[in-house]
Amino acid sequence: MLKHVLAAATLSATxxxxxxxxxxxxxxxxxxxxxxxxxxxxxxxxxASLQRGFQVYKEVCSVCHPVKHLYYRDLAEIGxxxxxxxxxxxxxxVTDGPNDQGEMxxxxxxxxxxxxxxFPNDQAAxxxxxxxxxxxxxxxxxxxxxxADYVDALLNGYKEPPAGFNLLQxxxxxxxxxxHQIAMPPPLSDNAVTFADGTPxxxxxMAHDVASFLTWAAEPNLEDRHRTGFKVMLFLVVxxxxxxxxxxxxxxxxx
Amino acid sequence: xxxxxxxxxSRIIRWIDYRLPFVQFLNHHLVEYPTPRNxxxxxxxxxxxxxxxxxxxxxGIFLAMQYTxxxxxxxxxxxxxxxxxxxxxxxxxxxxNGASMFFILVYTHMFRGLYYGSYKAPRELLWILGVVIxxxxxxxxxxxxxxxxxxxxxxxxxxxxxxxSAIPLIGQSIVTLLWGGFTVxxxxxxxxxxxxxxLPFIIVAVVLLHLIALHRFHSNNPLGIDLKGxxxxxxxxxxxxxxxxxxxxxxLLVYAFFVFYAPNFLGSPVNSMPANPMQTxxxxxxxxxxxxxxxxxxxxxxxxxxxxxAFGSIFLLFIVPWLDTSPVRSARFRPVYKWVFWLLVIDVIxxxxxxxxxxxxxxxxxxxxxxxxxxxxxxxxxxxxGKLERPRPLPLSIAAxxxxxxxxxxxxxxAPMAKP
Numbered sequence: 101m102l103k104h105v106l107a108a109a110t111l112s113a114t115x116x117x118x119x120x121x122x123x124x125x126x127x128x129x130x131x132x133x134x135x136x137x138x139x140x141x142x143x144x145x146x147x148a149s150l151q152r153g154f155q156v157y158k159e160v161c162s163v164c165h166p167v168k169h170l171y172y173r174d175l176a177e178i179g180x181x182x183x184x185x186x187x188x189x190x191x192x193x194v195t196d197g198p199n200d201q202g203e204m205x206x207x208x209x210x211x212x213x214x215x216x217x218x219f220p221n222d223q224a225a226x227x228x229x230x231x232x233x234x235x236x237x238x239x240x241x242x243x244x245x246x247x248a249d250y251v252d253a254l255l256n257g258y259k260e261p262p263a264g265f266n267l268l269q270x271x272x273x274x275x276x277x278x279x280h281q282i283a284m285p286p287p288l289s290d291n292a293v294t295f296a297d298g299t300p301x302x303x304x305x306m307a308h309d310v311a312s313f314l315t316w317a318a319e320p321n322l323e324d325r326h327r328t329g330f331k332v333m334l335f336l337v338v339x340x341x342x343x344x345x346x347x348x349x350x351x352x353x354x355x
Numbered sequence: 356x357x358x359x360x361x362x363x364x365s366r367i368i369r370w371i372d373y374r375l376p377f378v379q380f381l382n383h384h385l386v387e388y389p390t391p392r393n394x395x396x397x398x399x400x401x402x403x404x405x406x407x408x409x410x411x412x413x414x415g416i417f418l419a420m421q422y423t424x425x426x427x428x429x430x431x432x433x434x435x436x437x438x439x440x441x442x443x444x445x446x447x448x449x450x451x452n453g454a455s456m457f458f459i460l461v462y463t464h465m466f467r468g469l470y471y472g473s474y475k476a477p478r479e480l481l482w483i484l485g486v487v488i489x490x491x492x493x494x495x496x497x498x499x500x501x502x503x504x505x506x507x508x509x510x511x512x513x514x515x516x517x518x519x520s521a522i523p524l525i526g527q528s529i530v531t532l533l534w535g536g537f538t539v540x541x542x543x544x545x546x547x548x549x550x551x552x553x554l555p556f557i558i559v560a561v562v563l564l565h566l567i568a569l570h571r572f573h574s575n576n577p578l579g580i581d582l583k584g585x586x587x588x589x590x591x592x593x594x595x596x597x598x599x600x601x602x603x604x605x606x607l608l609v610y611a612f613f614v615f616y617a618p619n620f621l622g623s624p625v626n627s628m629p630a631n632p633m634q635t636x637x638x639x640x641x642x643x644x645x646x647x648x649x650x651x652x653x654x655x656x657x658x659x660x661x662x663x664x665a666f667g668s669i670f671l672l673f674i675v676p677w678l679d680t681s682p683v684r685s686a687r688f689r690p691v692y693k694w695v696f697w698l699l700v701i702d703v704i705x706x707x708x709x710x711x712x713x714x715x716x717x718x719x720x721x722x723x724x725x726x727x728x729x730x731x732x733x734x735x736x737x738x739x740x741g742k743l744e745r746p747r748p749l750p751l752s753i754a755a756x757x758x759x760x761x762x763x764x765x766x767x768x769x770a771p772m773a774k775p
Contacts, residue, residue: 141616169434235628239434242619243627278637318627321437321444328445329615336608343601350593354392 128276131249134308138315141330144323145316147179152295153313154178156306159293161237164229164284166217169238170317173211177320178313185211192216230270232283241311241318248311250276255307258286384570389588390595391576393757397471398574399602400464405562406603407457412555414450415499422502424548426541429504430629448618454496455621456610458644461489469675470696472684473575479676481568486672488561493645493669495554498547500642505626510639512539512547518652521659538632578756579685580749587753638713646710647703651729653714654722664726671733678733680741688747692740695732702728 137146154175157167172189176182189209194216197204209216218234219225226233244250253276261273267281274282288303295301316322372378421440423432436443465485468474474482501512516533520526535542573582582588589595613620619627621643625636641649648665655661686693702725709722750756 169431169438174438239627243624245624247624325444325448325615325618329611332611332615333608336604336611340601340604340608343597343604347597347601350597354589354594 128278128280131246131253131276133249134252134311136248136312136315138312138319138322141326143326145178146312148297148299149309149312150178150316151180152297152299152306153309153311153316155293155295156288156310157237157313160287160306161310162215162218164218164225164234165237166219166234167215167238167317168217168236170215171211172209172213172215174320176211178316182211189213230283234284237314237317239318241315243318248315251311251314252307254282255288255310256304384566384591385596386590386592388570388591389573389582389585390591391574391582391587391753392589392594393576393578393753394574394595394598395577396598396602397463397467397577399599399606400460400467401569402599403603403606404457404460404464407453407460408555408558408562411450411453411457412559414446414453415552415555417446418450419552422548424502424545426504426544426630429502429544433503445614448614452610452613452618452621454499455613455642455644456606457492458496460606461492462644465489465672466700468575469699470686471575471577472579472679472681472686474676475679475684476676477572478568478575481565481572482676483673484561484565484568486669488558488565489672490669491554491558491561493648495551495558496642496644498551498554501544501547502551503626504544504630506628506630506634506636507623507626507639509539509630509632510636511641512543514639515641516543518662518665521662523659575684576753577685577687578750578753579683579688580753583752583754640711643707643711646708647706648710650706650710650722651726654709654719654726664730668729671730675733675737678737680738681744681746682741683746683749688749689740689744690747691744695736695740698728699732702732 137144137149157165172185172192175185175188180188189211192209192213193206194209194213195204196207199205219228222233241247241251246253254274257275257277259273259275261267261280265273265280267273271281271283272285273280288306290303291301293301293306299305319325368378418436421432421436421443423429433447436447438444440446468482468485497511497515501508516530516539519529519533522529531537533543534540535546573588623640623642640646648668651668652661652665655664681689681692683689686696705721705725706729709718709725712718714722
């Protein structure tokens with residue numbers, strides 16, 4: 101009897117899990133799978149890694165990339181104290197207003213402010229970046245096939261173009277970028293940042309940490325989701341047992 | 356039930372019930388309701404679908420309280436639900452994955468109907484109402500997918516609404532009317548939101564009709580033979596309430612797994628980017644549950660004909676009760692149809708796979724063949740097999756088959772109660 105339910109579930113899962121054919125134009129090597137602390141049923145974020153990733157974002161990525169869905173207050177979730185969050189926010193100048201004179205004005209950031217974007221709008225961003233638009237990173241991990249693995253691979257994937265590859269003016273070659281022509285210059289180099297906890301700032305280390313940070317930026321409720329999910333599944337497994345026993349007992353006389 | 360022991364409560368209930376026979380109604384339809392005693396777990400999918408409809412409406416109403424139906428704010432308002440609304444992530448992931456679960460349940464329910472001939476006389480209208488529900492679900496889910504205003508939302512809306520432009524002469528005017536403008540834009544989003552909120556309640560109404568039609572002749576059963584008397588049935592409560600409850604919990608385990616551990620597995624990463632009318636995604640695909648229709652659409656080189664076949668593949672289901680000429684309902688007693696049924700299952704899965712992939716090389720060939728087979732299956736094989744096949748002898752009654760072993764038990768989708 102159970103096998104029918106399972107058969108149906110398996111069938112349904114198979115339908116949705118059939119692999120898409122790799123496109124002929126896309127010859128990227130398969131993404132190397134990294135060990136992520138947030139993988140799996142009990143996955144949680146590694147606070148130290150998130151803080152290092154935030155530092156990489158702040159000191160490197162944020163020069164061009166906004167994360168418009170994050171607020172400074174959100175940083176409390178990755179282990180910064182209330183005072184530290186206030187101090188981080190205060191290092192930014194936020195445009196507020198209009199005031200009583202109808203003027204916009206600058207003031208230091210507060211925890212309730214969203215992350216200050218590097219450019220006033222997309223046009224300014226394009227003008228400063230050779231026509232390319234650095235995408236918003238708040239959802240980048242959810243918006244790319246492969247998620248954190250993709251971000252990590254991309255940051256490590258800069259290479260010399262193979263012989264005969266027609267690299268356009270101002271473009272870089274990246275193994276994992278679709279089409280391999282990426283407008284972003286290699287953002288990371290060894291010791292581009294100095295980590296407060298003494299972790300050596302190698303490119304793979306920084307890529308891993310910033311990919312973790314961006315995963316958190318895309319899914320800030322992941323830990324809550326995993327925890328709640330475990331309780332729900334546990335409850336349902338017990339309930340299934342109870343209902344199955346009750347079903348057997350009720351049906352026993354009429355079999 | 357209420358009059359078991361007289362007390363203040365039961366007197367109140369009796370007073371009300373005399374004037375408004377609600378308890379009687381529930382008693383008649385949920386408690387005493389005679390149900391074939393040999394129903395297998397494949398008969399759980401109907402009630403599960405009904406429960407899923409309620410879950411979708413409940414989560415949807417809470418989402419609507421926080422969502423902003425405007426092209427400039429929709430995407431961000433959904434992200435706000437995900438990040439800042441208490442348990443917003445849970446409600447939204449439950450709604451998002453709920454749509455997929457709803458289709459899994461309903462498709463399984465329909466394949467069960469096809470296997471056991473549940474559409475045959477006198478249940479033709481029951482089946483037809485089911486197809487109406489499916490069409491309403493497809494419309495509702497498509498419009499719901501547009502609401503987050505992501506890249507795939509926008510481009511799916513563009514592609515699907517453009518299908519109507521295939522209609523000769525008035526096509527383009529219909530598309531303009533659907534859009535509320537000359538491109539997919541804010542008016543499109545607004546009307547889709549209004550309709551996405553409206554249609555589920557129309558589905559509820561059709562579900563009620565579906566239930567009225569169901570209760571007229573009661574459920575079909577794995578043997579596909581008519582109920583001959585009370586010895587063939589069991590009261591719905593407690594026998595089928597407990598069976599449905601157990602099935603529900605098992606289903607919820609699958610549902611919860613997706614919501615909590617793989618919430619984005621069934622969706623497209625492209626929809627995590629806000630809609631951008633200036634940039635087409637290199638590969639536009641609908642949600643998985645619409646892939647087979649999409650595959651049929653793309654398998655035909657002519658746009659109008661493709662649209663006709665894609666819509667036709669659903670509308671074809673309306674006449675299935677008359678295409679099947681076999682007097683026997685259950686595939687268990689139909690030695691040929693029993694196998695041909697699985698060809699349809701494989702065919703539909705193949706179409707789904709075709710729909711998910713760019714139309715190049717092998718995909719095109721498989722798609723055209725699978726599309727061809729889909730229509731042959733219903734239009735040629737259904738009537739033909741019914742005429743040519745020699746069905747196996749049917750048991751005298753459900754009670755005879757179930758209680759005395761009956762000698763009719765076959766492998767495959769089993770008879771769970773057939774213990775000698």
